[in-house]
Amino acid sequence: MSSQPSPLWTHTPSSVRMTGTWRSASPDYRTLPSPCLGACPVDGRIAVWVRQVKEKDYRGAWLTLADNNPFPAIAGRICHHPCESACNRQYLDETVGICSLERFVGDMALAEGWAFDKPDTERSESVAVIGGGPAGLSAAYQLRRRGYQVSLYESKDQLGGLLRYGIPAYRLEKAILDGEIQRILDLGVDVHLNAEVGDADALKALHDKHDAVYLATGASRSKALPGLDYSQPWVMDSADFLAATNAGEECTLGKRIVVIGGGSAAMDVARTARRLGREVTVLSLEPEDQLPAQRVEVDEAMEEDVTFVTGAMMQSAGANGDGLVLNCIKVNFQAGEKRGVFTIDPIDGSEFTLSADAVIPSIGQDADITRWQGVVADDGPVVGTGSDWQTATPGVFAGGDLASMDRFVTQAIGMGKQAAVEIARYIGSGEDRDTFPELTIVPYKAISSDYYPDVARHVPANTDVAGRLENFNEVQQRLEHTDALAEAERCFSCGTCIFCDNCYLYCPDMAITKLENGYEVKSDYCKGCGLCVAECPTGSVMMYEEG
Amino acid sequence: MEMIDYQDDGLFNSGHVACGGCVEALSLRVILNTVGKDAVAVVPPSCTAVICGGYPMSSVNIPVFHTTLESGAASASGVKRALMAKGKHDTTVLCIAGDGGTYDIGLQALSSAAERNEDILYICFDNEGYMNTGGQKSSSTPLNAATGSTPGGKDTRKKNLIEILAAHRIPYIATASPSHVNDLAAKVEKAKGIRGMKVIIVLIPCLPGWGVADNAAVKTARMGVESGVFPLFEVEDGVTYTMNTDGKSRPVGDYLSLQKRYRHLTDDGVAAIQSEVDQDWQRLQQRVAVG
The missing domain is CATH 3.30.70.20 (Alpha-Beta Plaits)
Incomplete structure (x- = not known):
């Protein structure tokens, strides 16, 4: 004791x-991944860069954006922003305006002249990228960052693809496009313009010359509308119309134009035609609430006095005096499981006519894949690839609209990035794939919403409707600096x-x-x-x- | 979002025996670290007594004197005078009691100490009942709340201790909440610098006593503040009232629905509480306006 x-x-x-x-x-x-990251076609670390905006580290935000996408100013204008549809903030008040924040950062990067860093080490291996649209440019950028030599082959006389020839200037100013492309070229890309890779032999020759080939020629062949005589002077294909008007060529079509289709391209055609002083009617199979175009595009088209005739199809068209008469009928539209697959059922007795001077069919585009017969599989609507974007021929990769039915610009940018990683792996870099295995996406209930007072979304103003139709100036404007900061504050930083x-x-x-x-x-x-x-x-x- | 900015200097130890998720322990952490090392605590029987002690272990790194339930404020007065006699004028004497030791059994000692304007900082962890002994009602239990001794809900209102204390015209009285840590720390800091009697009443949603989920006591306290059930304010010299939050922004239902002690309530019962809260809020605003 x-x-x-x-x-x-x-x-x-x-x-x-x-x-x-x-x-x-x-x-x-x-x-854990935020819902926006889960939805982002380029796997953008949105919660991270928005937080950098909050902290006024704009250059850091831009660098985070540019890890996955060299085009933030472009994506900030035209992305279909599935990130916003997934945003957890919608369950409190409204989704965060991610797209407008991305544009804010992207525009600042261009204004400040921020450039991409040159690769740490140059590598001897080279890759031929065929197609200078969003997928090809994205792949070229990602390959250059990794030090690979890139030769870029573009069939037209300027780079940009759909971004230049498909999207009107009122949605994407050409100076922005040029600026974001130039920044990629400044990394050192061997560009060949007016260089069509027209057949299998040409492709094989490039494959012999380079360590790998990336095919990203897009979907440039317009689908033909059955029963419409394309040889008539009053018919103009939508891609041709947009390419011509984007190049500033004069439009010779008559006063009253009917655009057939309900997608983004149809909206672009309709609104472009309005700016050229035409009266425009959009005729779509889909009812208004199922139009494939983004809602905001439809709304802005309506503001610009585009007339919508939805849930109907044209059966025939013929001359009627100086103009045309389109014989149409109402239909029951049934969407299928996949985008672009549907059934229609004409409603008896619902026939009606539309008067017009010209018809612009805009019902989608197909990829031209038959020209490389023997090198790539050509039995599908698109080039067949494995999950690594490699075609039937080892070392030949494909992406963008050429290899996918996900027809969105940012999808193509994301595919270009994925292909660049796969090409690097093929050449032998030992790089890991960018994956999020089995991770739960942060649900809204994991957010302590008490810390976030209700704050309305900051929406940048559009230009006045009246002024819009007089030129091709951009309709959507940039967020003001203070609004951008306030909008970034609304982000929950889910999982970050x-x-x-x-x-x-x-x-x-x-x-x-x-x-x-x-x-x-x-x-x-x-x-x-x-x-x-x-x-x-x-x-x-x-x-x-x-x- | 507002960041919490108090500094933890390690004055409260892990390994204490408060229930997991207890915000009395959390509040103790904030208060002890804000007051600092030069302090002595006096604690009557309460959850705090259990959390601090358990011989031979202690969770707090300042001396604690465990006293009787009816004599918290009196013991604290004695400790303060003894320290003064030894020349330790700057040592803060904290009396940390529950609502039983404050509203009921310790009220006489508290009133006397207030009347003498003793230089002590009195903290009441108000969990609205005798939660340490199985959850009986106290005079702090609010209207309609069920306790072990009022299973159908208490049919009288909560005693308004602030008004009693204000009648003593002591230098400083405040309410505080573990959901508003910056505010709690600021009030402790302010009280520490005032000579004379200071009382801070902290709302402590009790997990077992109120039927609150283990992870929800902070949220419950926040709802209490935001619904106006437990407004955050200060009273100086018994007459000058100052509000510390922007007003009440929620119905009381947001607060009540997190607690099983109110689950028997009908819509009328909720309406009765809402009406009481609205009237008290109005009365409080009148006092603020006069002050």
């Missing part, structure tokens, strides 16, 4: 007691820790340690209450059952 009696007062810190044994579940910091210390400071058990770049749970003491998770404003820490 000790001769010293124990003192009356406490003499041992409670930290000898391991309260961690009480726990049945444990918080864990895992960087913002180092706010809430988890650390709200822990009643001092069971979170602050590290230089994050936090760590002390499993000896964490009782598993989940307060850190409940008070995390970004959903960066979640509870997981142990074991």
